[in-house]
Every structure is written in C-alpha cells, then in structure tokens.
Amino acid sequence: MDRELERKIKRMTDEGLKDLDFNSELKGKVRQKIKRDKPYRRRWYAPVISLLIVVLLLFIFAVVKGENLGFIGNEWLSGFFENSKNFDIEINASHGPSVSTFDGTITREDVVKPLSFTKDERDRIFAKIESIDFEGGLDLPDDKGCNMQPYGGYEVKARIKGDVYEYRSSGCHTTADSRALDELWEMMLEMIGNKPGYEEMVEPYLIM
Incomplete structure (x- = not known):
C-alpha cells in the first residue's frame, strides 16, 4: 500500500x-x-549460530566417539571425559618409567611425553584396577628387615570413582598385591610401547 x-x-x-464511540x-x-x-530479512547472525551448532555437535561426537572418527575425533578428549567418571592411576617405578593418567604423561628420567589411551585400553586398565583391592588395603613389602638390594619398588596413586588411594612398595620381596601391581604396570607399558614414538620410553632401567 x-x-x-x-x-x-x-x-x-x-x-x-475521534467523536464516535470507538474504544x-x-x-x-x-x-x-x-x-x-x-x-x-535474514539476520546477519543466523549463519554464525548455525556454524556454532555444527561445531558443538562435532565436539560432542569427538568426546563420545573419539577413537572412531579419524581426524574429526579426539582420543584425548574422549579419554578425559571417560576417565573423569571412572579412574586415574599413577605408578612411579624405581626400575622403569613412571606412568600417570592424572596428567596424561609418561616419564623416563628427564624425558616427559604426553600420553593417552584408547577406550579399549582404558577398559582393560580399569578392569585390572578393579581386581586389585585398593579400597581394602594392599599387602606390600616395606624396607624393614630387608636383607637384599630392593628391586621393583613402586609408589602408587589410584583414584577410583572419586576416592584416592596411595601405597608404597619397597620391592624387598614379593606379595600377591605387589605381583598385581607389576602386572598392571607391565600391561600399561606394553600398550604404550605399541604407540609410535614411545618404544624407547618403556625400556626398563639398567641396574648398576
């Protein structure tokens, strides 16, 4: 018009x-x-909102299906969010590299490298952790009465569904719990050794 x-x-x-009775x-x-x-008229910010929605969806997929999406996925993100619900483990070994999922690193002497595990690897690690009675207490050797040079000692820190447990094993002798820690540590090192660029990080220390 x-x-x-x-x-x-x-x-x-x-x-x-105005003079009529119109309200x-x-x-x-x-x-x-x-x-x-x-x-x-299409608003200028409409494409921006659409792009943000797409980015958010990609981020969610990267977290949930990180190891299955190739370059879109992010294994570290997937592992971070899943670990936050289940566990973290840190093993500082006297005879080899130290491994920590708390900060996602493997340390060999002065060399520190970032570390992440796939979902399948995390499931296997968690299953092994659950088989060890961290909550009930571990029977681990101490330094008292040790008549030999200790080998294979550990300092262990575990977080299981919100609870944190810390233990120390001198390596003076062997117990069922110390063998279980050996198996856990060796299993994690085997997984790490299969990752490209980590072969030298998992080699045991030479005894002098």
Missing part, C-alpha cells in the same frame, strides 16, 4: 472517528488492517 495513502487513512481514522481496541484493529507487513 502507498505510504501517502496509509498516512491519509491513519489521519482519517484518528480524526474522523482503543477497535481503533487498534482498524490500524492493524492497514498495517503493512515488513518483508522478511
């Missing part, structure tokens, strides 16, 4: 009907009839 005609009709509505509601309906609909 022509704008000049709109103004004339509006003026006629306001002035011509505000009726006048509003008349004005609504002559109101011109504004043409649709």
